[in-house]
Amino acid sequence: MTQSNEPARTPGTPAPGDAAPTLYGGRGSRRVTVRDIAAAKRRGEKWPMLTAYDAMTAAVFDEAGIPVLLVGDSAGNAHLGYDSTVPVTLDQMIMLSAAVVRGTRRTLVVGDLPFGSYQEGPVQALRNATRLMKEAGVGAVKLEGGERSAEAIDLLVRSGIPVMAHVGLTPQSVNAYGGHPVQGRGDEAAQQLRRDAKAVQDAGAFAVVLELVTGDLAAEVTGELVIPTVGIGAGAQCDAQVLVWTDMAGMTDWPGGRKPRFVKEYARLREVLGDAAKAFAEDVVEGGYPAPEHSFR
Structure with a gap:
């Protein structure tokens, strides 16, 4: 059995470079467990x-x-x-x-x-x-x-x-x-x-x-x-x-x-997506999309 030189840690606290000690918003190199x-x-x-x-x-x-x-x-x-x-x-x-x-x-x-x-x-x-x-x-x-x-x-x-x-x-x-x-x-x-x-x-x-x-x-x-x-x-x-x-x-x-x-x-994402879909549709119908910058030469 090998021994580690790392200091002992309280169970549940992360190792250096691992997940942050708080759950929300934490960053780290492993998944939450x-x-x-x-x-x-x-x-x-x-x-x-x-x-x-x-x-x-x-x-x-x-x-x-x-x-x-x-x-x-x-x-x-x-x-x-x-x-x-x-x-x-x-x-x-x-x-x-x-x-x-x-x-x-x-x-x-x-x-x-x-x-x-x-x-x-x-x-x-x-x-x-x-x-x-x-x-x-x-x-x-x-x-x-x-x-x-x-x-x-x-x-x-x-x-x-x-x-x-x-x-x-x-x-x-x-x-x-x-x-x-x-x-x-x-x-x-x-x-x-x-x-x-x-x-x-x-x-x-x-x-x-x-x-x-x-x-x-x-x-x-x-x-x-x-x-x-x-x-x-x-x-x-x-x-x-x-x-x-x-x-x-x-x-x-x-x-x-x-x-x-x-x-x-x-948020009101249903409205946001609906507005985006309508804007796209109107752009297509009116000939605004695709514009020259969206086309290949």
């Missing part, structure tokens, strides 16, 4: 997560310093034109996840296990999570469910696959919910959510998404867990926050204008 996520929880550092579904958009977010990108099955709604996440296939998730990995250098890329790819049990979950890691190159996977998914999480983690869990509203169960109700209201519902969060932590998940959970309950769960919570519609006290990037950037066309309460638009 689950150890960095754990260290951020110990420091009390909040961090952002966005979804991404293609290499070009992922590269923009990576360059902006976003430390974690989720290749979510939200691609069903935001990228593939489905009405829900349910139709998304594992092959589609592998293709999209591989593109995001290719477009990034630093961010931790988390690939979603879609509906039907793990519900049969731990062995199915391991088989399909292994495909996501081997074929797409993701650094972790995400799956929905608390106590009901604990055995699958345990097997994945013991097999060397980092897992981000997802409790509260789980969109793959939209047909069972009959919509998108806020979770954790009432003593019984609150206790179940606590049990779910504790179960995924005990099973080895490195983080847990809390979706559409009352703010007070999410704050309590965040304080009770050692692993970080990632909120989406779960109040301001979670350790991290995630948004679907097309919602965040103002690309989504909300049916009837009914934008969810938790969504904040930081």
Whole structure:
């Protein structure tokens, strides 16, 4: 066994020339890992997560310093034109996840296990999570469910696959919910959510998404867990926050204008792209494009 002359480091802190000690905006020569996520929880550092579904958009977010990108099955709604996440296939998730990995250098890329790819049990979950890691190159996977998914999480983690869990509203169960109700209201519902969060932590998940959970309950769960919570519609006290990037950037066309309460638009890219397309079309129709400088001699 060889000995290193480097000084001892606190777990979670980077080596010289490696990733910055903060998650957001850090620069370095390696990808963010689950150890960095754990260290951020110990420091009390909040961090952002966005979804991404293609290499070009992922590269923009990576360059902006976003430390974690989720290749979510939200691609069903935001990228593939489905009405829900349910139709998304594992092959589609592998293709999209591989593109995001290719477009990034630093961010931790988390690939979603879609509906039907793990519900049969731990062995199915391991088989399909292994495909996501081997074929797409993701650094972790995400799956929905608390106590009901604990055995699958345990097997994945013991097999060397980092897992981000997802409790509260789980969109793959939209047909069972009959919509998108806020979770954790009432003593019984609150206790179940606590049990779910504790179960995924005990099973080895490195983080847990809390979706559409009352703010007070999410704050309590965040304080009770050692692993970080990632909120989406779960109040301001979670350790991290995630948004679907097309919602965040103002690309989504909300049916009837009914934008969810938790969504904040930081740009109006739908208008920007629409204006650009119209300007191009008018330029073509009026003969302004291509101009001489756009042509070859």
